[in-house]
Amino acid sequence: MFHLTKTNNRGALAEDRSASHNFGGNNLKDITLPELGWQEFFADQQPDTEFTVGRVILQHKYLYRVVGVDGEFLAEPTGKFTFEATAKKDFPAVGDWVMMTTYPHEGKAMIHGILERKSAFVRQAARQSGSLKTENQIVASNVDFVFIVQSLNDDFNLRRLERYLLLAYESKAIPIIILTKRDLCEDLEAKLQAVDLITFESIPVIAVDNISKKGLEDVQKLITTGTTVALLGSSGVGKSTLLNALMGTDVAATGGIREDDSKGRHTTTHRELFMLPNGGLVIDTPGMRELQLTGDDSMLDSTFGDIEVLIAGCRFNNCMHGNEPGCKINEALDDGSLDYDRFSSYQKLQRELAYQNKRQRQNEMLQEKRSQKRRK
Numbered sequence: 001m002f003h004l005t006k007t008n009n010r011g012a013l014a015e016d017r018s019a020s021h022n023f024g025g026n027n028l029k030d031i032t033l034p035e036l037g038w039q040e041f042f043a044d045q046q047p048d049t050e051f052t053v054g055r056v057i058l059q060h061k062y063l064y065r066v067v068g069v070d071g072e073f074l075a076e077p078t079g080k081f082t083f084e085a086t087a088k089k090d091f092p093a094v095g096d097w098v099m100m101t102t103y104p105h106e107g108k109a110m111i112h113g114i115l116e117r118k119s120a121f122v123r124q125a126a127r128q129s130g131s132l133k134t135e136n137q138i139v140a141s142n143v144d145f146v147f148i149v150q151s152l153n154d155d156f157n158l159r160r161l162e163r164y165l166l167l168a169y170e171s172k173a174i175p176i177i178i179l180t181k182r183d184l185c186e187d188l189e190a191k192l193q194a195v196d197l198i199t200f201e202s203i204p205v206i207a208v209d210n211i212s213k214k215g216l217e218d219v220q221k222l223i224t225t226g227t228t229v230a231l232l233g234s235s236g237v238g239k240s241t242l243l244n245a246l247m248g249t250d251v252a253a254t255g256g257i258r259e260d261d262s263k264g265r266h267t268t269t270h271r272e273l274f275m276l277p278n279g280g281l282v283i284d285t286p287g288m289r290e291l292q293l294t295g296d297d298s299m300l301d302s303t304f305g306d307i308e309v310l311i312a313g314c315r316f317n318n319c320m321h322g323n324e325p326g327c328k329i330n331e332a333l334d335d336g337s338l339d340y341d342r343f344s345s346y347q348k349l350q351r352e353l354a355y356q357n358k359r360q361r362q363n364e365m366l367q368e369k370r371s372q373k374r375r376k
Contacts, residue, residue, distance in 0.1 A: 024138050032053045037142060037228045037281055038065060051099035051112055055142075056092045057273040064092055066100060066109060073102055075109035078300065082348035089122070093138035094271040094283055095228065117141045119172040121230055124356065140230035140271065140283045145222060146173045149233035152185035152207065157200055159345045160304055164232060164353045165199070165348070173230070175203055180238035182207040196343065200306070209297065220246065225279030235287025241282050246276055252284055299353070305344045310338065 014365075032038075036055045048055055054075070055070030062082070066075045075098070077091065085091055092098050097115040120141040139304075140146075144170040150161055162175070168175035177195060183190055188207060195205050208215035223229055223246070231239040240252035251274060273283045301308055307329070311319070315326025324330075332338035 034226050035279060037226050042115050045115050047099050052102050054098055054100055056096045059130045059271055060233055061092050070102055073109035075100055075111050088135050089138055091234050093141045094273055095141040119143055121146060121171040139285055143173045143228045143230040145229040146171055147178045147229050148175055149178045149231055149237050149239050151181045151237040152179050152191055153181050162198060162345055165303045166299055170299050177205045179207040183209045183211055198264055210245050214240045216245055223280030228281040230283040232285055238269055248277055259302050307346050
């Protein structure tokens with residue numbers, strides 16, 4: 001693998017050519033596009049034949065590691081590409097397929113464009129203090145499965161899991177819940193039942209012990225040759241440990257458990273795509289301390305469909321679920337068929353989406369006013 005270091009103020013990366021081209025321990029000499037995750041969806045876009053197609057495996061600001069049938073390249077966008085990009089999401093992300101011109105003798109490439117994404121896990125980037133502007137950030141793209149990783153120790157949190165599920169459904173990838181550190185869990189069955197209650201048993205849930213490897217085989221079966229998964233979760237839930245177990249070697253740094261709060265230590269600092277020994281592809285991501293939502297109220301349907309059905313059954317269309325007669329929400333809360341914490345989570349997420357959409361509209365209006373002034 002190449003060794004990546006900063007070399008100047010632009011954040012350029014220096015190459016350590018002491019090692020041959022390889023990708024997750026796999027030699028790239030005979031690699032094919034399908035082994036990199038190429039699918040008919042991308043082939044149908046008919047990229048310009050004058051360019052080489054490659055997949056982004058590592059991002060560092062505006063420089064990228066890209067792998068194709070001709071090997072691995074250090075790539076950057078062309079001036080035209082950069083000029084036409086108007087937001088962060090317009091730039092390549094790990095997992096993207098890009099069109100590039102390669103310079104094999106230098107190990108360099110220029111990126112001319114990005115193929116349409118089949119799926120993308122998106123979160124809202126942190127807003128600068130005092131700014132109305134919000135931007136969507138692509139965490140991982142073109143993934144077949146989103147592995148939502150959560151630990152079974154004291155950091156287990158159903159409300160956080162609901163938030164990840166919302167964004168996973170929006171990504172157009174298939175969500176899978178991976179529960180780690182089962183060796184530290186004394187009430188495994190209770191936690192599995194709690195997860196089933198918020199997913200209606202519609203999502204596969206796998207409990208893994210990274211030490212004894214229990215459950216690991218079930219995870220491996222999902223990641224076949226050419227299949228791409230993204231490991232997503234909070235800091236310290238065991239994503240890096242899981243990746244190392246899947247790789248069969250230590251490719252990611254890991255941290256122990258803090259004794260004061262049972263939380264793991266943050267170790268992954270960037271997004272990177274790895275190829276497993278069996279040919280599967282895994283995108284490792286840093287833990288996300290904040291996971292702000294993007295979209296509108298309709299995205300709540302996928303995770304809170306049970307609540308949406310109850311609301312539709314209320315006597316009044318504008319029911320506020322307070323003291324109104326015929327409120328199906330209150331009936332469900334009273335008889336215990338709806339968990340109060342789950343409904344509170346729904347209301348909180350609903351308010352958050354409404355607030356963010358309001359801020360976004362304000363920003364769009366501000367931008368339009370500025371554009372009108374410039375035209376005058």
